[in-house]
Amino acid sequence: xxxxxxxxxxxxxxxxxxxxxxxxxxxxxxxxxxxxxxxxxxxxxxxxxxxxxxxxxxxxxxxxxxxxxxxxxxxxxxxxxxxxxxxxxxxxxxxxxxxxxxxxxxxxxxxxxxxxxxxxxxxxxxxxxxxxxxxxxxxxxxxxxxxxxxxxxxxxxxxxxxxxxxxxxxxxxxxxxxxxxxxxxxxxxxxxxxxxxxxxxxxxxxxxxxxxxxxxxxxxxxxxxxxxxxxxxxxxxxxxxxxxxxxxxxxxxxxxxxxxxxxxxxxxxxxxxxxxxxxxxxxxxxxxxxxxxxxxxxxxxxxxxxxxxxxxxxxxxxxxxxxxxxxxxxxxxxxxxxxxxxxxxxxxxxxxxxxxxxxxxxxxxxxxxxxxxxxxxxxxxxxxxxxxxxxxxxxxxxxxxxxxxxxxxxxxxxxxxxxxxxxxxxxxxxxxxxxxxxxxxxxxxxxxxxxxxxxxxxxxxxxxxxxxxxxxxxxxxxxxxxxxxxxxxxxxxxxxxxxxxxxxxxxxxxxxxxxxxxxxxxxxxxxxxxxxxxxxxxxxxxxxxxxxxxxxxxxxxxxxxxxxxxxxxxxxxxxxxxxxxxxxxxxxxxxxxxxxxxxxxxxxxxxxxxxxxxxxxxxxxxxxxxxxxxxxxxxxxxxxxxxxxxxxxxxxxxxxxxxxxxxxxxxxxxxxxxxxxxxxxxxxxxxxxxxxxxxxxxxxxxxxxxxxxxxxxxxxxxxxxxxxxxxxxxxxxxxxxxxxxxxxxxxxxxxxxxxxxxxxxxxxxxxxxxxxxxxxxxxxxxxxxxxxxxxxxxxxxxxxxxxxxxxxxxxxxxxxxxxxxxxxxxxxxxxxxxxxxxxxxxxxxxxxxxxxxxxxxxxxxxxxxxxxxxxxxxxxxxxxxxxxxxxxxxxxxxxxxxxxxxxxxxxxxxxxxxxxxxxxxxxxxxxxxxxxxxxx
DNA sequence: GAGTTTGAAACT
DNA sequence: CAGTTTCAAACTC
Numbered sequence: 024x025x026x027x028x029x030x031x032x033x034x035x036x037x038x039x040x041x042x043x044x045x046x047x048x049x050x051x052x053x054x055x056x057x058x059x060x061x062x063x064x065x066x067x068x069x070x071x072x073x074x075x076x077x078x079x080x081x082x083x084x085x086x087x088x089x090x091x092x093x094x095x096x097x098x099x100x101x102x103x104x105x106x107x108x109x110x111x112x113x114x115x116x117x118x119x120x121x122x123x124x125x126x127x128x129x130x131x132x133x134x135x136x137x138x139x140x141x142x143x144x145x146x147x148x149x150x151x152x153x154x155x156x157x158x159x160x161x162x163x164x165x166x167x168x169x170x171x172x173x174x175x176x177x178x179x180x181x182x183x184x185x186x187x188x189x190x191x192x193x194x195x196x197x198x199x200x201x202x203x204x205x206x207x208x209x210x211x212x213x214x215x216x217x218x219x220x221x222x223x224x225x226x227x228x229x230x231x232x233x234x235x236x237x238x239x240x241x242x243x244x245x246x247x248x249x250x251x252x253x254x255x256x257x258x259x260x261x262x263x264x265x266x267x268x269x270x271x272x273x274x275x276x277x278x279x280x281x282x283x284x285x286x287x288x289x290x291x292x293x294x295x296x297x298x299x300x301x302x303x304x305x306x307x308x309x310x311x312x313x314x315x316x317x318x319x320x321x322x323x324x325x326x327x328x329x330x331x332x333x334x335x336x337x338x339x340x341x342x343x344x345x346x347x348x349x350x351x352x353x354x355x356x357x358x359x360x361x362x363x364x365x366x367x368x369x370x371x372x373x374x375x376x377x378x379x380x381x382x383x384x385x386x387x388x389x390x391x392x393x394x395x396x397x398x399x400x401x402x403x404x405x406x407x408x409x410x411x412x413x414x415x416x417x418x419x420x421x422x423x424x425x426x427x428x429x430x431x432x433x434x435x436x437x438x439x440x441x442x443x444x445x446x447x448x449x450x451x452x453x454x455x456x457x458x459x460x461x462x463x464x465x466x467x468x469x470x471x472x473x474x475x476x477x478x479x480x481x482x483x484x485x486x487x488x489x490x491x492x493x494x495x496x497x498x499x500x501x502x503x504x505x506x507x508x509x510x511x512x513x514x515x516x517x518x519x520x521x522x523x524x525x526x527x528x529x530x531x532x533x534x535x536x537x538x539x540x541x542x543x544x545x546x547x548x549x550x551x552x553x554x555x556x557x558x559x560x561x562x563x564x565x566x567x568x569x570x571x572x573x574x575x576x577x578x579x580x581x582x583x584x585x586x587x588x589x590x591x592x593x594x595x596x597x598x599x600x601x602x603x604x605x606x607x608x609x610x611x612x613x614x615x616x617x618x619x620x621x622x623x624x625x626x627x628x629x630x631x632x633x634x635x636x637x638x639x640x641x642x643x644x645x646x647x648x649x650x651x652x653x654x655x656x657x658x659x660x661x662x663x664x665x666x667x668x669x670x671x672x673x674x675x676x677x678x679x680x681x682x683x684x685x686x687x688x689x690x691x692x693x694x695x696x697x698x699x700x701x702x703x704x705x706x707x708x709x710x711x712x713x714x715x716x717x718x719x720x721x722x723x724x725x726x727x728x729x730x731x732x733x734x735x736x737x738x739x740x741x742x743x744x745x746x747x748x749x750x751x752x753x754x755x756x757x758x759x760x761x762x763x764x765x766x767x768x769x770x771x772x773x774x775x776x777x778x779x780x781x782x783x784x785x786x787x788x789x790x791x792x793x794x795x796x797x798x799x800x801x802x803x804x805x806x807x808x809x810x811x812x813x814x815x816x817x818x819x820x821x822x823x824x825x826x827x828x829x830x831x832x833x834x835x836x837x838x839x840x841x842x843x844x845x846x847x848x849x850x851x852x853x854x855x856x857x858x859x860x861x862x863x864x865x866x867x868x869x870x871x872x873x874x875x876x877x878x879x880x881x882x883x884x885x886x887x888x889x890x891x892x893x894x895x896x897x898x899x900x901x902x903x904x905x906x907x908x909x910x911x912x913x914x915x916x917x918x919x920x921x922x923x924x925x926x927x928x929x930x931x932x933x934x935x936x937x938x939x940x941x942x943x944x945x946x947x948x949x950x951x952x953x954x955x956x957x958x959x
Numbered sequence: 960g961a962g963t964t965t966g967a968a969a970c971t
Numbered sequence: 972c973a974g975t976t977t978c979a980a981a982c983t984c
Contacts, residue, residue: 551978557968558978597969636966645981646965 546571547579554579555590557601562587565602605632606652634659642667 547559547568554562554577561568561579567587568579578586594601606629631649634657640646642656642665649656655670656662665672 547979549979552968556978558980560980563968594968601968633967638966640965640981644965646967648967651981 547574547577548572549574549577553577555587557594562591563602565591600632603632605648606630606654607632629654630657630659632659635662636660637662637665641665642671 547554547561549556549559549572552558554568554572554574557563559568559574559579561572561574567581568574568577578590580587591602629652631652631654633648635642635647635649637647637660640650642650642660642662645651647656647662647667649660649662650667650669653669655675656665656667656672657670657675658672660672662672
């Protein structure tokens with residue numbers, strides 16, 4: 024670790040990037056080729072080959088600048104020098120591109136795509152359009168293009184930009200086309216294309232590629248493995264390149280072909296490689312976390328990269344995959360992996376975009392770390408906004424690629440994700456921070472991915488919101504994004520240093536922003552509590568304090584594990600949900616629609632377990648936990664004058680009322696009671712769900728969330744199970760969570776079960792119930808599906824997922840899907856890829872929640888529930904209309920029974936220690952922490 | 960950087 | 972269960 028850091032540390036960002044870019048261009052060829060060739064050889068299995076390559080890349084990386092990318096480039100077969108030259112040449116263009124990208128990022132992705140296509144016509148405009156098209160894509164393309172130009176050198180430097188632009192545009196267009204054609208298959212096809220392209224098949228007509236891609240896609244689809252997805256991302260990027268290159272050849276190069284001839288193919292090959300290199304580099308940088316400054320503290324890098332890379336590797340590299348799958352599943356959520364996996368299928372486009380972003384970012388990094396950060400920033404904000412998804416994904420993609428490379432290069436990928444996460448923490452020094460950062464990043468990515476999925480669960484929103492916590496960011500979309508970005512950047516720049524450079528944590532912290540790492544993990548500054556009380560964010564998150572922390576007399580350290588555990592037990596004895604995620608993502612109310620929409624869904628539904636108690640901040644400042652988590656206030660909140668931009672308590676109530684009316688819930692006791700009261704009483708009970716957290720409030724802010732809830736409920740066939748499940752998923756902790764809310768609502772509607780819940784049902788119980796559902800899902804009930812999603816949880820969830828089931832991702836997503844589509848299946852969320860995909864985002868959240876909050880049992884059950892990241896608590900709440908109706912109409916009838924059922928199950932559940940912290944970042948660390956505890 | 964404000968956590 | 976105190980973060984200057 025240290026040694027690597029030293030080597031890298033010298034030049035965290037700029038130099039490292041530059042070297043990386045150069046090295047990438049120069050040395051990347053082998054890496055890229057191998058992976059791609061592998062792809063070609065075995066469509067799905069890319070991983071092994073890639074892994075091998077990756078491993079190589081690692082070696083190379085370890086020594087020289089990350090260079091993961093560079094090796095790949097080399098592999099492409101292009102002369103290193105040429106690549107380097109290209110990179111250099113392209114730098115100018117890249118800058119332009121980056122700028123344009125940044126400027127245009129604001130533009131919606133769709134628009135961007137369109138513009139890109141158009142750009143093809145207008146080469147000059149291409150650059151700008153590229154940027155606009157898909158931020159990531161643009162960047163990505165831009166870089167490749169540049170490289171292409173350089174490589175191909177085709178003739179005209181002047182044309183380079185244009186050609187690049189054209190390529191990008193063409194690529195974008197191709198991507199779009201592919202996306203359209205292939206839809207979910209895009210990833211695979213892309214991968215295939217990439218492989219082919221790499222192999223040199225790029226020369227073939229684009230059509231052939233498309234066809235082959237389709238076939239490949241099919242094959243890959245069959246595989247349907249997360250790896251395929253991850254690979255798909257990479258491939259997707261590569262494919263894009265291919266497409267772009269092809270397009271160039273056909274269009275731009277048509278005339279130039281003579282000159283380029285082989286050059287084009289080479290160019291294409293190079294592009295992928297360069298892209299890979301860039302991505303890897305980016306990933307590396309990202310992994311470093313912000314380490315730009317401390318580029319390489321190998322440990323941290325490894326950890327972060329490994330996690331990320333693991334997922335990607337899994338996808339790309341078969342070798343790494345095995346472990347990666349496990350690790351990835353574990354860490355997927357956490358880092359980009361999650362995003363990639365979750366978003367891959369769904370986000371093919373977004374991924375492509377993200378990839379492009381990554382590429383771009385990578386380039387920018389190589390060129391300018393700042394650019395990357397800017398890109399990321401831009402990306403993030405957008406993502407948060409709505410379309411932000413695309414942005415995030417891209418970043419995620421880029422990360423994935425990078426991570427993969429890194430991971431492979433690191434070779435650590437093999438290690439379990441848990442270990443990685445832990446190692447990262449430890450290595451990073453601020454284990455918490457690192458993990459948190461990772462978590463945050465992952466959350467962010469997840470969020471992004473989720474949004475792509477359609478904002479399946481609006482996790483994106485939540486995520487965005489929770490950039491810090493709920494991804495969680497502080498403020499709505501921008502907020503979330505920023506936090507993440509901040510974390511990333513900070514981590515990279517400052518935090519990263521902290522993480523990696525334990526030496527100057529304080530400074531880093533300061534740089535970063537407050538106590539929260541860029542990731543969203545908070546660094547504590549405890550002075551009197553010794554970090555053994557919930558006041559301590561680290562402790563509350565289940566993570567150990569690290570260097571970044573400024574705490575005094577800290578006992579929240581591994582050396583005091585016993586003390587920590589004891590204290591924790593004590594606290595848990597008082598409040599079993601004390602360590603559960605504060606924010607719970609409600610099940611995606613209407614995953615599909617929202618997902619399709621893109622985003623928001625999850626976030627909106629996420630809620631704070633307990634709800635806030637703000638009196639002066641009007642829920643407009645971070646004092647408000649709901650706001651901090653980017654979650655709307657819910658019934659569970661006792662706030663006064665709530666103006667939470669993510670969702671006002673009023674809105675939530677209104678929505679609930681709406682629901683009740685529609686659901687005829689009025690009958691239930693709840694109806695009699697004021698919703699708030701009901702929720703409070705019920706939710707507030709630690710055992711019971713946490714206070715309801717109306718799903719409504721999403722990033723969109725409560726209204727949307729509320730609406731979503733209503734819709735979801737309406738849509739949801741069987742709210743009962745869902746609700747219960749959701750409640751579980753969300754975790755015992757947070758009554759507020761949308762899930763819990765949903766549950767509450769349902770319960771209230773049904774009369775039910777609130778009582779039963781009150782009797783002793785706890786979130787945990789709910790979880791157990793969910794498990795039960797899984798085992799014996801109610802036919803009618805959507806089984807629960809708690810779609811809770813938590814960014815934080817992601818990490819944990821990733822871990823938990825892994826533990827739970829390889830499908831982990833799918834599971835989570837599946838859970839959400841179940842939710843929507845078929846609640847019954849909560850347990851088997853994993854099974855359905857579609858579900859998974861659709862749910863990915865949501866699932867991620869659920870997973871997170873579950874993982875984090877959920878005890879092992881839940882995990883084992885493979886509950887779909889996702890914990891909402893602390894950052895983005897928007898967990899969608901499951902608002903099972905049916906359940907409600909059932910409950911309401913037949914209030915006591917089935918619903919109650921169902922709930923009772925749940926209740927029975929509940930007791931068995933151990934107190935969940937959801938990863939989803941309100942902060943949402945440290946889920947992994949928490950998970951680890953919790954796991955350790957549990958083990959102990 | 961210090962001081963104030965805020966609201967959660969802890970305590971009574 | 973409610974009220975108060977303590978605490979650390981968020982915020983302001």
